[in-house]
Amino acid sequence: MRVALAQIDCLLGDVDENLRRAQDVLARAKNEGVDLLVFPELSLAGYALEELGDEVAIQAQSRPIISLAEEAGETTVVVGFCEEGRGFHTYNSVAYLEGGSLLHLHRKLYLPNYRIYEERKLYNPGQSMRAFDTRYGRMAMLICNDAWQPFLPFIAVQDGAQLLIIPANSGFYPHPQLLDTKEYWRDITRFYARMLQSYVIFVNRVGQEGDLTFTGHSHAVDPWGRVVAEGPGGEEALITVDIDLGDVRRRRREVPLVKEARLALLSKELNRLAEEGGDL
Numbered sequence: 001m002r003v004a005l006a007q008i009d010c011l012l013g014d015v016d017e018n019l020r021r022a023q024d025v026l027a028r029a030k031n032e033g034v035d036l037l038v039f040p041e042l043s044l045a046g047y048a049l050e051e052l053g054d055e056v057a058i059q060a061q062s063r064p065i066i067s068l069a070e071e072a073g074e075t076t077v078v079v080g081f082c083e084e085g086r087g088f089h090t091y092n093s094v095a096y097l098e099g100g101s102l103l104h105l106h107r108k109l110y111l112p113n114y115r116i117y118e119e120r121k122l123y124n125p126g127q128s129m130r131a132f133d134t135r136y137g138r139m140a141m142l143i144c145n146d147a148w149q150p151f152l153p154f155i156a157v158q159d160g161a162q163l164l165i166i167p168a169n170s171g172f173y174p175h176p177q178l179l180d181t182k183e184y185w186r187d188i189t190r191f192y193a194r195m196l197q198s199y200v201i202f203v204n205r206v207g208q209e210g211d212l213t214f215t216g217h218s219h220a221v222d223p224w225g226r227v228v229a230e231g232p233g234g235e236e237a238l239i240t241v242d243i244d245l246g247d248v249r250r251r252r253r254e255v256p257l258v259k260e261a262r263l264a265l266l267s268k269e270l271n272r273l274a275e276e277g278g279d280l
Contacts (some may be wrong), residue, residue, distance in 0.1 A: 009207030011044030194225030
């Protein structure tokens with residue numbers, strides 16, 4: 001399977017222009033024989049939406065999403081957008097488009113709300129974490145900060161995921177002495193790939209919005225924890241890599257780290273912690 005990491009910039013609040021840019025990248029990816037094309041988080045909307053959120057939000061079955069799916073045809077596309085849900089709910093979502101239609105939707109579960117990040121003021125958190133079957137194998141999607149919650153990739157793999165897709169809008173942290181985001185992302189993705197014996201695809205945007213500068217450094221990691229493809233920092237790029245999901249099965253047979261999860265034990269202890277006053 002040939003995967004392309006679309007490390008691109010987007011225009012804040014302009015869905016039509018961002019769709020056009022996505023279509024241009026899609027055309028290039030098709031020419032390069034790409035099977036799976038992954039865009040960054042909120043690639044159809046931009047990140048710092050603030051009061052623009054209600055104007056930019058679109059439904060999961062809206063024209064931009066469906067038209068991109070139809071144009072993709074046999075090429076599978078993962079694209080991020082600001083979703084208009086029911087009851088005035090708004091979500092930070094990614095759509096998995098396969099065979100000309102929407103196959104799976106993931107809504108960001110953990111919304112950062114500290115320092116320069118204020119997503120909880122704009123979005124409602126998603127309510128489910130599911131792996132899903134595709135023509136290539138079983139996958140799961142995590143949006144940026146979701147991947148900083150170690151139990152979510154664990155749940156995804158226990159649900160059968162062989163490939164973890166992580167679209168992101170990650171930038172320079174205002175206090176680099178406290179947090180080097182490039183180093184953290186590399187450590188996080190390699191840890192999950194190695195310990196959960198899965199492929200990990202991390203796709204980060206570039207560009208600038210106000211005080212936010214997005215860094216790129218998109219990359220792919222194999223089930224041994226090896227970085228097999230990586231994009232540059234700070235500039236647009238289409239990074240392609242050929243992967244074989246059969247490697248996941250082989251690695252999990254070599255060293256069966258994910259086999260004995262003891263889910264009932266985990267459920268019991270998590271319920272205990274919740275009953276003792278844990279965060280619900």
